[in-house]
Structure formats: structure tokens, C-alpha cells
Amino acid sequence: MTDLRLEREFSVTPERLFHWITTPEKLLKWWGPEGMDVPEHDLNFNRTGPWFSIMRNGEGQQFKVSGHVTHVDAPKSVGFTWGWHDDDDQRGGESHVTFTVVSSTSGARLLIDHRDLDDSEQSARHESGWTSSLRKLATNIT
Numbered sequence: 001m002t003d004l005r006l007e008r009e010f011s012v013t014p015e016r017l018f019h020w021i022t023t024p025e026k027l028l029k030w031w032g033p034e035g036m037d038v039p040e041h042d043l044n045f046n047r048t049g050p051w052f053s054i055m056r057n058g059e060g061q062q063f064k065v066s067g068h069v070t071h072v073d074a075p076k077s078v079g080f081t082w083g084w085h086d087d088d089d090q091r092g093g094e095s096h097v098t099f100t101v102v103s104s105t106s107g108a109r110l111l112i113d114h115r116d117l118d119d120s121e122q123s124a125r126h127e128s129g130w131t132s133s134l135r136k137l138a139t140n141i142t
Contacts, residue, residue, distance in 0.1 A: 002123040004114040008134050010141055014101045017108040018075035020141050021099050022046045029140040031055075033132035036063075045069055045078045045099075066091060076101055082114070093118060110134075 010017050020026040022045040031038055032055040039062075041053040052066035067081035079098040083091045100111040112130055117123045 001115075002117045002120055004112075004117060004123045004127055004130075006112045006127065006130050006134065008110050008138065009104055009106050009108075010110065010138065011107045012141055014103050014108040015075045017110060017141070018078075018101045020137065021101070021110065022072070022074070022078055030133055030137035032136075033129045034136060045080065046072060046074075048072060051080065064089065067094070067097075070096075110137075 012020075020030070024041075024044050027043045027045065028038055028041070031041075031043060031053060035058055036055040038053050039056055042051050043053055044051065048069045048071065050066070050068050052064065055063045055065070057063075064085035065082060066085065067083055069078065069080045071077070071079045077098055077100045079096065081094050082097050083094045085091050095114060095116040097115075098111075098113045100113070102109050102111070112134075114123075114126050114130065117126060
């Protein structure tokens with residue numbers, strides 16, 4: 001198993017950043033890598049329970065991921081499980097994601113911990129996806 005950690009600084013309050021990483025209408029503005037949209041979802045990280053999203057690229061390919069929100073500790077952290085679905089909608093192996101928000105000198109820092117990834121190749125793909133999503137968050141957060 002492989003773990004991944006990304007950190008990004010934002011010039012907003014921790015409460016504002018937490019709102020952007022947990023509220024459905026804000027999540028939709030940055031969820032998924034650049035060039036993707038989210039035509040179907042149940043993204044709500046304000047409460048525990050199931051979630052899913054279907055991301056679609058410019059060629060129309062769809063990618064489904066789902067999980068369960070395991071904890072919400074506003075405005076500090078939210079955790080959820082993560083599993084990709086195959087073309088037959090069968091959910092694959094499960095990994096775990098935690099978004100942690102901490103105060104920083106510039107405002108707030110977001111830490112993304114994605115744990116229990118199968119291998120370094122899967123970790124590299126997720127690092128690329130999260131990095132792209134974080135660029136969208138940085139562009140949209142107000």
C-alpha cells in the first residue's frame with residue numbers, strides 16, 4: 001500500500017476553505033481534474049454517509065468513484081473512503097482520503113492525505129488528479 005500527501009495554501013480563512021471542500025455547490029466548481037465536468041453526483045461532505053461522483057472528460061468518457069464519508073469535524077477535517085468503479089459499475093479496491101484544514105500565516109492550508117493506494121503508479125495518477133483539482137480550487141475560491 002502507498003500513501004500520498006499534498007499541501008496547498010489559500011488566502012482565505014480556515015472556515016471559508018472548509019466550506020469550499022465540503023459544500024456540494026462549491027465542490028462542483030473544483031471536483032475532478034481540469035477538463036472534466038461532473039454530470040451526476042451526490043457530493044456532500046457536510047455529513048457522514050454515502051457519496052458518489054461521475055466525472056466526464058472532453059471525449060465523453062465517464063469515470064465513477066464512490067465511497068462513504070466517515071467523519072466531519074468542521075472546520076478542521078473531513079474523511080471519506082474512495083473506490084473507482086469499472087465499466088460494469090463494480091466498485092474496485094478502497095482507499096481513504098482525509099482533507100485537513102489548518103490556519104497558516106497566509107490564511108489556511110489544505111492537507112490532502114490519500115492513503116491505502118495499491119501502488120506507486122496509482123499514487124502518481126491520484127497525485128496528478130488531485131494537483132489538477134487543486135488548481136481549479138485555487139482559481140475558483142473566493
